[in-house]
Amino acid sequence: METIKAGNQTVRAVAGAQPYHPERSYRFSRHCLEVDCPEGRLLFHSLSGELLLLRESESPENPALREELVKRWFLVPLEFRDRQHCDQVRSVTRLTQKDKGAITDYVVFTTTDCNARCYYCFEKGQRRLSMTEQTARDAACWMLAHAKGEKIKIRWFGGEPLYNAGVIDRISRTLLDGGAAYESTMVTNAYLFDPTLIEKASKLWNLRQALVTVDGTEEVYNRTKAYIHQEGSAYKRVLSNLERLLEAGIATTVNLNMDAHNAEDLLALAEELGRRFGGKKGFAARCELLVAYVGEVAAFESDQQALDTRRAVNERLEAFGIRRKATVEQGLKLNSCMADDPRSVTILPDGRIGRCEHFGDSEEVGSIYHEAWDPEKLAAWLEPRPAEEACEDCVLYPQCYRLKKCNACPDRCNFLFREQRIGNLRDKVRNTWERWRQKQSLQAGGEHED
Numbered sequence: 001m002e003t004i005k006a007g008n009q010t011v012r013a014v015a016g017a018q019p020y021h022p023e024r025s026y027r028f029s030r031h032c033l034e035v036d037c038p039e040g041r042l043l044f045h046s047l048s049g050e051l052l053l054l055r056e057s058e059s060p061e062n063p064a065l066r067e068e069l070v071k072r073w074f075l076v077p078l079e080f081r082d083r084q085h086c087d088q089v090r091s092v093t094r095l096t097q098k099d100k101g102a103i104t105d106y107v108v109f110t111t112t113d114c115n116a117r118c119y120y121c122f123e124k125g126q127r128r129l130s131m132t133e134q135t136a137r138d139a140a141c142w143m144l145a146h147a148k149g150e151k152i153k154i155r156w157f158g159g160e161p162l163y164n165a166g167v168i169d170r171i172s173r174t175l176l177d178g179g180a181a182y183e184s185t186m187v188t189n190a191y192l193f194d195p196t197l198i199e200k201a202s203k204l205w206n207l208r209q210a211l212v213t214v215d216g217t218e219e220v221y222n223r224t225k226a227y228i229h230q231e232g233s234a235y236k237r238v239l240s241n242l243e244r245l246l247e248a249g250i251a252t253t254v255n256l257n258m259d260a261h262n263a264e265d266l267l268a269l270a271e272e273l274g275r276r277f278g279g280k281k282g283f284a285a286r287c288e289l290l291v292a293y294v295g296e297v298a299a300f301e302s303d304q305q306a307l308d309t310r311r312a313v314n315e316r317l318e319a320f321g322i323r324r325k326a327t328v329e330q331g332l333k334l335n336s337c338m339a340d341d342p343r344s345v346t347i348l349p350d351g352r353i354g355r356c357e358h359f360g361d362s363e364e365v366g367s368i369y370h371e372a373w374d375p376e377k378l379a380a381w382l383e384p385r386p387a388e389e390a391c392e393d394c395v396l397y398p399q400c401y402r403l404k405k406c407n408a409c410p411d412r413c414n415f416l417f418r419e420q421r422i423g424n425l426r427d428k429v430r431n432t433w434e435r436w437r438q439k440q441s442l443q444a445g446g447e448h449e450d
């Protein structure tokens with residue numbers, strides 16, 4: 001047995017070593033994911049984040065190996081209650097976390113207005129608000145006061161954040177003048193970028209990554225986005241802008257959001273992106289199913305067909321080397337996302353403060369203009385969703401911490417929501433092994449040369 005990844009030390013310390021009783025019967029933990037690899041089988045524990053390799057010749061029936069797997073919680077007694085154990089470890093691990101009170105991660109809505117009109121936009125029907133120069137200055141001062149000297153990370157959001165790019169300049173300059181270290185990412189359709197803005201993005205905004213959704217090849221994309229601008233092909237313009245961003249050293253990640261209407265077209269898009277961006281440093285693309293979140297799959301023949309089509313698109317992206325090979329994370333999640341992370345807030349265009357980037361004009365908990373926040377609203381954002389029946393046996397449970405108020409996951413867990421994520425985890429396990437194997441081979445090569 002080899003340890004490929006040691007996992008989360010705090011969680012492992014909190015869980016301790018499980019006592020071993022040779023006379024007892026054991027089974028694999030519900031939180032252990034098994035993935036085949038050319039050397040044998042990989043075992044990933046989603047609570048501890050530990051990843052092991054068992055070679056073909058190694059059987060868990062071997063007494064010494066069995067004992068080791070029990071100690072590390074990969075094997076548990078038949079009657080063991082995996083979910084309850086995970087809940088206990090989560091509660092105790094939380095007590096070990098120290099919050100210094102700094103707020104360092106910001107989602108800034110420069111505007112809720114947008115130059116595109118996507119039919120699936122979750123902000124449809126919201127008021128169109130834009131941040132003023134004065135609010136931008138006040139927001140930056142607020143960040144300086146609350147980051148307590150730590151590096152500030154901003155995600156520019158909207159609407160379309162570039163539709164009000166002047167306030168990005170203002171916030172960046174104020175942070176710079178205030179001596180803050182900061183960097184940013186942006187969720188954008190990239191249409192409005194031009195050489196001047198790209199220069200600013202690189203030098204003033206410290207933009208590290210642009211996250212861009214491209215829903216199809218030229219005709220499908222132009223129809224879906226329905227930009228207010230009428231001149232030329234929006235698709236061609238956006239793809240050229242992605243190239244310019246890469247040339248300026250700004251990473252770009254393209255999301256291919258799939259539903260039944262564009263599924264076939266995304267295969268062609270993956271090919272186009274591969275030919276154009278394959279081998280370009282900083283470029284990545286990934287395909288996710290929109291239906292996994294809204295839970296409507298009627299237009300696909302079956303859930304399995306939806307998963308298979310998505311996999312085919314991702315495999316094509318991989319073949320061109322433009323799907324990032326993510327590796328496994330540290331196991332147990334203590335919170336869900338920015339909405340229940342004390343280091344994180346959203347700043348809305350009028351200076352109100354919120355917790356979740358899916359609410360650009362509602363659900364505020366406070367404001368940069370008064371320090372007292374609404375305790376009831378804050379508490380509501382901390383409330384987790386109760387576990388469902390399906391969670392009892394689900395390998396994702398330690399990493400699936402969902403909030404009651406979250407509108408990006410289905411009200412009830414569905415097959416696609418779960419299977420898409422288990423598929424992603426399998427890929428990560430394999431990628432982690434691959435990276436480990438390459439490192440081992442390099443080291444062995446180095447030693448051989450010595």
Ligand code: SF4
Pocket residue numbers: 388390391394395396397400413414417418
């Ligand atoms: S993916 Fe679904 S079943 Fe699995 S832990 Fe999350 S909510 Fe529960």
Ligand code: SF4
Pocket residue numbers: 336337338339355356357358403405406407408409
């Ligand atoms: S939509 Fe859900 S996951 Fe996303 S920030 Fe809001 S609460 Fe968190």
